[in-house]
Amino acid sequence: MSDLPPNPGNGARLSRRRLLTAALASAGALAAGGALSGCGSALAADDTTVRLWDLFSGADGGLFNTMVDAGKSDMPGTRIDRTVLEWGSPYYTKLAMASAGGRGPDVAIAHMSRLAGYAPTGLLDPWDLDTLAEFGVGQDDFAEAVWARTQYRNRTYAIPLDTHPFIVFYHPEPARKAGLVTADGTLDMDAFSSPDRFLAAGRELAKASGKQGIAFGYVTDASQGWRLFYGLYQQTGGRFELPEGGPAEVDEDRMAEVIAFMAKLVDGRTNPHRLDYPSAIAAFANRQTAMILSGEWELGTFRAADKNVEAAPFPTVFGTPAVYADSHSFVLPRRPNADPAHRRRTQRAVAALLKASRVWATAGHIPAYSPVTRTADYGRLRPQSHYVAAQNHVVLDPPVWFAGAGSDFQNAMSQVLQQAMLDGLAPDRAARAMVRRLNTFLSKPSPA
Numbered sequence: 001m002s003d004l005p006p007n008p009g010n011g012a013r014l015s016r017r018r019l020l021t022a023a024l025a026s027a028g029a030l031a032a033g034g035a036l037s038g039c040g041s042a043l044a045a046d047d048t049t050v051r052l053w054d055l056f057s058g059a060d061g062g063l064f065n066t067m068v069d070a071g072k073s074d075m076p077g078t079r080i081d082r083t084v085l086e087w088g089s090p091y092y093t094k095l096a097m098a099s100a101g102g103r104g105p106d107v108a109i110a111h112m113s114r115l116a117g118y119a120p121t122g123l124l125d126p127w128d129l130d131t132l133a134e135f136g137v138g139q140d141d142f143a144e145a146v147w148a149r150t151q152y153r154n155r156t157y158a159i160p161l162d163t164h165p166f167i168v169f170y171h172p173e174p175a176r177k178a179g180l181v182t183a184d185g186t187l188d189m190d191a192f193s194s195p196d197r198f199l200a201a202g203r204e205l206a207k208a209s210g211k212q213g214i215a216f217g218y219v220t221d222a223s224q225g226w227r228l229f230y231g232l233y234q235q236t237g238g239r240f241e242l243p244e245g246g247p248a249e250v251d252e253d254r255m256a257e258v259i260a261f262m263a264k265l266v267d268g269r270t271n272p273h274r275l276d277y278p279s280a281i282a283a284f285a286n287r288q289t290a291m292i293l294s295g296e297w298e299l300g301t302f303r304a305a306d307k308n309v310e311a312a313p314f315p316t317v318f319g320t321p322a323v324y325a326d327s328h329s330f331v332l333p334r335r336p337n338a339d340p341a342h343r344r345r346t347q348r349a350v351a352a353l354l355k356a357s358r359v360w361a362t363a364g365h366i367p368a369y370s371p372v373t374r375t376a377d378y379g380r381l382r383p384q385s386h387y388v389a390a391q392n393h394v395v396l397d398p399p400v401w402f403a404g405a406g407s408d409f410q411n412a413m414s415q416v417l418q419q420a421m422l423d424g425l426a427p428d429r430a431a432r433a434m435v436r437r438l439n440t441f442l443s444k445p446s447p448a
Contacts (some may be wrong), residue, residue: 047342049079050349053095054109055087059300060363067359074352078345088406095333099123104333106346112149112158112327113397113404119152120401121447125332126155131344135351141370143391146327149399158329159350160368162360165325165390166227167296169311174290177208186386192315195261205290206270214271215289217280218418224277225417226410228293231324232258234395235316242400246442248435255431259420261317266421274422296387299364311383313390325394326405327368366391402441412437
C-alpha cells in the first residue's frame with residue numbers, strides 16, 4: 001500500500017538525528033557506553049530461544065516467570081530467556097539504543113504510552129497480524145480503546161499484555177456503613193457521579209470509619225497528580241490536542257475546574273492533605289483511610305493487609321466515562337533482515353503468553369487478551385472482576401513522543417498540580433502554568 005512507510009526492519013538506516021532524538025525521548029538517563037553494554041549477547045543464542053527484555057522485578061517478576069511456565073504448552077520447543085532491566089528512563093534509553101543498532105532482543109515489554117516515541121523513529125518493527133491469527137490472537141480479542149493505541153500509519157507496533165488503570169480501592173465495612181455499596185456488593189458509582197457527590201462520599205466514609213475518608217498520594221510524586229488530572233479532564237470532554245510545534249489546544253476553564261476539584265479532595269478536612277505515595281499506601285493498608293485513589297498494581301499490598309479489600313473503576317465525576325491507564329505491551333525491537341522463522345517463533349511465544357495471562361491477572365492487572373477475562377474463572381477473581389470494565393473507557397497519555405510512563409512530561413505536569421493541591425496555587429493560574437509547560441515540550445523537535 002502506497003501510504004505505508006518503509007518497513008524499518010528491512011535494513012532501513014536510521015539517521016543520526018533520529019538515533020539521538022530517540023535517546024532524548026527516553027530521557028537520556030544512560031551514557032551511550034552503558035546503554036549498549038551487554039546488547040551483543042542478545043544476538044548470540046540458539047534458534048529455539050526467544051530473548052525477552054522486560055521491567056518486571058519483585059513479585060511481578062516472579063509472577064511473570066509463572067506465566068512463562070504456564071504458556072509452555074502453547075510454544076513447544078521454545079525457551080524464553082528473560083533479561084530484567086531497571087524501570088523507567090534507564091530501561092527506555094537502553095531499549096532505544098539497542099534497537100537503533102539492530103542489536104536488541106527478539107521481543108521487549110514497553111508501556112503503550114511510550115509507543116509514540118518509538119514507532120515513528122524506526123526503532124520498532126511491525127507485527128504480522130496474519131501470523132498471530134494462526135496462533136489464535138486477533139484484533140477483536142482486545143478492547144478497542146487499548147487496540148487503537150497500537151497503530152502507527154496503519155500498522156500494528158504493539159500487542160497489549162494488560163491494561164493497568166487508575167482505580168479506587170476501598171475497605172468494604174466502612175463503605176457499607178456509609179451506604180456506598182449496592183445490593184450486589186459493588187461500589188455505588190452514582191454516589192460519586194459529580195464533584196460535590198464525590199466530596200460528600202468522602203465525608204461519609206470518614207464518618208463511617210471514624211478516621212479519614214479518601215487517600216491520595218501526590219506529594220513529590222512524578223506521576224500521580226497527572227494520572228488523576230488527565231483521567232478527570234478527559235471526563236469533561238475538553239479538548240486536549242498537542243500539534244507538533246504547538247501551541248497546545250486545550251480548554252483552560254475545564255482544566256481549572258478539574259484542578260479545583262482535586263484541591264478540594266485533599267484539603268485535609270475529611271481526606272488527608274499532605275500524603276506522598278508511600279504514606280498514602282500505608283494509610284489505606286493500615287485502615288487510616290477508607291478509600292484510596294491508586295493504580296490496580298497495588299492490589300497485592302492492599303490484599304495482604306485486608307483480604308476482603310474491594311475495588312472499582314474510577315467513577316465518572318464529570319459526565320463522560322474515562323479512566324486513566326497504561327498498558328504493558330509486547331514490541332519488536334528493530335532487527336534488520338530478521339529471520340522469518342525466528343520471528344514466527346517469537347510471535348507464537350507472545351500468543352502463548354497472552355493465553356496464559358490469567359496468571360498475570362492475580363497481581364491485579366487486567367489481561368488485555370479478552371478471551372481470558374470472559375472466562376468463569378476470571379469472573380471469580382475478586383476484586384479484579386469488579387473493575388475489569390475500566391478497560392472499555394481507558395485513556396492513555398497523549399500520543400506524542402515526549403509523554404508516557406516515567407517521562408519528564410508527567411513529572412512537569414505533576415509539579416504544577418502539586419502547587420495547586422499543596423501550596424494553594426489558584427486553579428486558573430495552575431491551568432495556565434500547565435499550558436506553558438505543554439508548549440515548551442511542543443517546541444522541542446520531534447524524533448519522527
